[in-house]
Amino acid sequence: xxxxxxxxxxxxxxxxxxxxxxxxxxxxxxxxxxxxxxxxxxxxxxxxxxxxxxxxxxxxxxxxxxxxxxxxxxxxxxxxxxxxxxxxxxxxxxxxxxxxxxxxxxxxxxxxxxxxxxxxxxxxxxxxxxxxxxxxxxxxxxxxxxxxxxxxxxxxxxxxxxxxxxxxxxxxxxxxxxxxxxxxxxxxxxxxxxxxxxxxxxxxxxxxxxxxxxxxxxxxxxxxxxxxxxxxxxxxxxxxxxxxxxxxxxxxxxxxxxxxxxxxxxxxxxxxxxxxxxxxxxxxxxxxxxxxxxxxxxxxxxxxxxxxxxxxxxxxxxxxxxxxxxxxxxxxxxxxxxxxxxxxxxxxxxxxxxxxxxxxxxxxxxxxxxxxxxxxxxxxxxxxxxxxxxxxxxxxxxxxxxxxxxxxx
Ligand code: AMP
Ligand code: MG
Numbered sequence: 001x002x003x004x005x006x007x008x009x010x011x012x013x014x015x016x017x018x019x020x021x022x023x024x025x026x027x028x029x030x031x032x033x034x035x036x037x038x039x040x041x042x043x044x045x046x047x048x049x050x051x052x053x054x055x056x057x058x059x060x061x062x063x064x065x066x067x068x069x070x071x072x073x074x075x076x077x078x079x080x081x082x083x084x085x086x087x088x089x090x091x092x093x094x095x096x097x098x099x100x101x102x103x104x105x106x107x108x109x110x111x112x113x114x115x116x117x118x119x120x121x122x123x124x125x126x127x128x129x130x131x132x133x134x135x136x137x138x139x140x141x142x143x144x145x146x147x148x149x150x151x152x153x154x155x156x157x158x159x160x161x162x163x164x165x166x167x168x169x170x171x172x173x174x175x176x177x178x179x180x181x182x183x184x185x186x187x188x189x190x191x192x193x194x195x196x197x198x199x200x201x202x203x204x205x206x207x208x209x210x211x212x213x214x215x216x217x218x219x220x221x222x223x224x225x226x227x228x229x230x231x232x233x234x235x236x237x238x239x240x241x242x243x244x245x246x247x248x249x250x251x252x253x254x255x256x257x258x259x260x261x262x263x264x265x266x267x268x269x270x271x272x273x274x275x276x277x278x279x280x281x282x283x284x285x286x287x288x289x290x291x292x293x294x295x296x297x298x299x300x301x302x303x304x305x306x307x308x309x310x311x312x313x314x315x316x317x318x319x320x321x322x323x324x325x326x327x328x329x330x331x332x333x334x335x336x337x338x339x340x341x342x343x344x345x346x347x348x349x350x351x352x353x354x355x356x357x358x359x360x361x362x363x364x365x366x367x368x369x370x371x372x373x374x375x376x377x378x379x380x381x382x383x384x385x386x387x388x389x390x391x392x393x394x395x396x397x398x399x400x401x402x403x404x405x406x407x408x409x
Contacts, residue, residue, distance in 0.1 A: 007279040015320035035176035043169035046142035051106040055137040059098040059110035073127040113137035155328030177326035183246035185225040187253040207252040230260035243297040253304030256286040263301040282349040283308035283375035306378035333407040337364035343397040345390035357386035
């Protein structure tokens with residue numbers, strides 16, 4: 001049995017990031033949201049493109065106004081007016097100023113903006129009542145970005161801010177990694193779909209839907225492969241098809257030590273190399289991870305209990321899926337919080353307890369989900385945004401103490 005750390009590093013080693021040449025798609029800027037940039041982007045223009053004003057006011061030459069004050073104002077001749085979008089034609093001479101508005105291009109030889117609030121206007125003259133700093137309120141050409149240097153690096157997730165950068169740099173065709181295809185199959189004779197009528201002894205296959213949502217939330221394309229019965233032939237057939245058509249396969253059920261748990265044997269028969277068989281974690285101990293070199297496919301055999309299934313996905317599948325997808329920020333995120341409840345564990349496995357983490361007066365607090373903490377209780381898993389971790393060797397983290405939390409979404 002591997003420790004959580006050992007399992008995590010084994011899995012991350014198996015998940016090699018997509019190649020930016022072979023696994024690339026070109027998408028329009030409008031379709032780039034949420035995608036992972038596959039090649040670094042460089043802009044052709046400085047940003048700002050030219051010196052411009054950060055204020056409504058007057059563009060002046062600093063040396064004309066450096067000594068003025070309310071008692072001894074400098075009076076300048078206003079020779080032109082420049083609005084955002086205008087191209088100033090004239091040069092400011094000593095003793096002159098240009099009326100200027102936010103975002104407008106500075107005229108030649110003006111080097112400083114005096115904000116409107118520090119002036120009074122009389123006809124074509126302006127009185128400067130306060131000496132500005134040299135260069136004040138000028139956004140200088142290239143101050144934010146210099147043409148040709150890297151603008152965004154490969155591996156970043158494209159969101160609103162990155163879209164703004166790409167739009168500004170006039171990058172309209174974006175190289176992104178393709179999304180990994182993730183096959184999802186549920187195993188078990190007891191399973192029916194949410195649409196089917198439920199007979200005594202049967203349960204609804206919730207994992208298929210939960211895992212599809214998980215995959216989509218983490219940059220993958222869920223490929224729902226349905227329910228497969230606990231029949232070795234059927235299962236082998238389904239698994240064989242899955243590994244031939246997807247980048248990652250997630251199957252739930254059939255990986256513990258029950259009489260109907262065939263998954264590990266089938267993976268070996270199909271030529272897979274098993275790297276993980278079980279992990280000292282609760283919930284989710286019977287976790288199988290195998291890879292199929294010929295198919296370039298990573299297989300996760302996940303326990304069937306709905307809580308175990310999602311906790312395994314959050315803890316072990318998510319970093320691997322993100323890494324494969326080219327995302328540079330694939331590691332799990334942890335914070336420290338104060339627990340509002342006692343957190344109990346058997347002490348022999350790293351224990352993950354689900355609940356909610358909130359910011360209270362600037363520090364994080366963790367509240368355990370109410371009700372049973374059975375790994376079959378999917379009901380109180382709803383609204384979980386953090387998993388509190390009780391390390392191996394510890395049986396209790398008492399209410400009021402600090403606990404490490406893994407963030408989930
Ligand atoms: P297994 O890992 O196959 O031994 O299943 C463990 C428990 O999880 C059993 O109580 C199953 O009925 C339940 N289970 C298995 N697969 C699913 C599924 N797809 N959706 C919901 N519960 C499941
Ligand atoms: Mg089963």
